[in-house]
Amino acid sequence: MTEVQTILKKYPDTGRDNLIPILQDIQNNDGYLSKDSIIEVGKHLHMPTSKIFGVATFYNQFRFEPYGKYHIQVCRGTACHVLGSKTVLQELEKNLKIKAGQTSRDGLFSIEVVACIGACGLAPVITVNGEFHAKVTAQSIARLIEEYKALEELA
């Protein structure tokens, strides 16, 4: 039995009300919603994949690609916003050539937008794999990403 099937077993009722909880469980388990898992859910709930994808994209919480090796969270809370988190996000997106919610082709980086992560004093804040980086700027971001890339080349 696949992990998705194990999750689906918890929802014997095939009503569409179960869609969101099922998707949440899968994402908690896999970190994202894969095509295969959406197909499985579709079979279980007798729903077309387009509908499931439509519902899932309606909510910001779901992603459709696995996290990158370095998962970057960008805080878009109020304090960070005031201090320019929008530019931070744009800078990251430009640098990595991906949008929030996506993972770079080489699988190294992914970006996620999050609400206040409780470090307003350090705004604007990003985290990489849970590690905080305070008062980031366009320059510091570029440097940061270079460092991670260099790390990869060493490895």
Place this chain on the structure above:
Amino acid sequence: MDITVNINNQELEANQGEMLLDVLNRNGIKVPTLCHIKDAFPTGACRMCVVEDLNSGRLVTACSFPVELNMKIQTHSPRVVESRKTIIELLLSNHPDDCLYCVRNKNCELQDLADEHHVRNRRIRGQKNKQHLDISSASIVRDPEKCILCGRCVYVCEQVMGVACIDFINRGNKSTVGTAFHQGLNTSSCINCGQCIMVCPTGALTEQNHFAEIQQALNDPAKKVVVQYAPSISVSMAEELGMESGKDINGILNAALRKVGFDAVFDSSFSADLTIMEESAELIDRIQNGGTLPMITSCCPGWVKYAEEFTPEFIPNLSSCKSPQQMMGAVIKSYFADIEKLKADEIYSVSIMPCTAKKFEAQREEMTQNGISDVDAVLTTRELTRFLKLYGVDMFRIQPESTDSPLGFRSTAGKLFGASGGVMEAAIRTAHYKITGKELTKFQVQAVRGFEGRKEANIQLGELELGVAVVSGLANARKLLDEIKNGRKDIHFIEVMACPGGCIGGGGQHIGTSEEELKARMGALYRIDENEPVKVSHKNPEIIELYNKFLGEPLGHKSHELLHTKYNERKVLV
């Protein structure tokens, strides 16, 4: 009618609970709509249909607002008109705004709305939609930039066709209509029926076009360019041309196609007769020799793809007969090529179809002989009109001509293929003759005629009682197939057409055809059947000649090679 309501200071009769929009329409008051779909549960999404409720002072959506006692409504107060106009201006603000280059220019609801509301300048300037054109499908082109999110395609695809390969994706100002994982339509479960094109108010959904290749062939002196047109075409072009609905323009069509430069003009109703010869033989063979039943027709390529994707367990039930388009294609590049002393690749074969899925069918691997396609290019009815215009053919001043021989003569049975139930009726006529040796005393099979989505009948063929069912609109097919899966045994032969009403309502037909107009087309086919003498496929002299000179017997060796095929389960994202 049990209540009266006050609309524009006039008392109008209404039924308690019916939607306000229906009352307005009945009384000649036109209120614009976009997301509204007849018979569907109203969503009230676009707010195009707002009217002013004087009691509450609010603007309400007429399509989703039930009438009630003592209602007072203004449908065109300044506030209402202004509000509608703003909605249109907002829709236009992120629209590509390239009408002059759009296929739907002059046949676009957004243009009409803008015009009717006197939108004369670009008052609201928004950021233009930037999305990718999807040209992956053999039949359908999707341009999400022109989409105004009315949701009509989503509804039709799911509720009428039972496919649901497209839906609303994302939310807010990122909303778009698309497939799961933004895949190309070609790898989605789309069956290419084109019904979404038929309901799209704008140019967001159109057909793949092959004008350039066809023109190149017409200009190539080394190519013999032949054309066939489907049974429904001659009775469904009237609306495109501005003629009276239901007018049969067969002779004019022949003449027009010659004016464009086609070297030979054939009628797919001829190959529909051929399909009947093969298919009735197959049916009798299955019944007498314990083959898989019910046998299900396979002339509709939308339905065939649906079966391959959604109900592969019924693939053995599909008739092995190719569709009339493909049979004609195969015969043109063999029999006709022999007569003309040409090689298959010296012929360029065009077909004119009421259907976008025929474009897909013509490209199928199974529809080739030695790597050469049976049919090279497909034009829809709509495209044909545009093509004729390009060549300056005036359809009002042209003398009717007849088709070419030897693939031009048709029985009226073949012609009936154009409407839901027609294949069935034609097959019954010939099967009766083959089984009993006698013609039916009455040819019309009333029970399978008409516009209903599902028709059933028991037909007596001599000793044999044949249970038949006719469905159109694939959501209806699915229901019938579910019954059969659950053990229904009384049906032996099923005709399935993807589009509601059959090919006369196909996804390649005139956009904006009303139900009355569809019925007029159906009536035209029945009139032809009424008035012409050769009413059965097996009496078509050119069919008889084809078997005598070339094919031998139905289901014979040559037939198998040229006219039959096999289908396989298709793995797509359903």
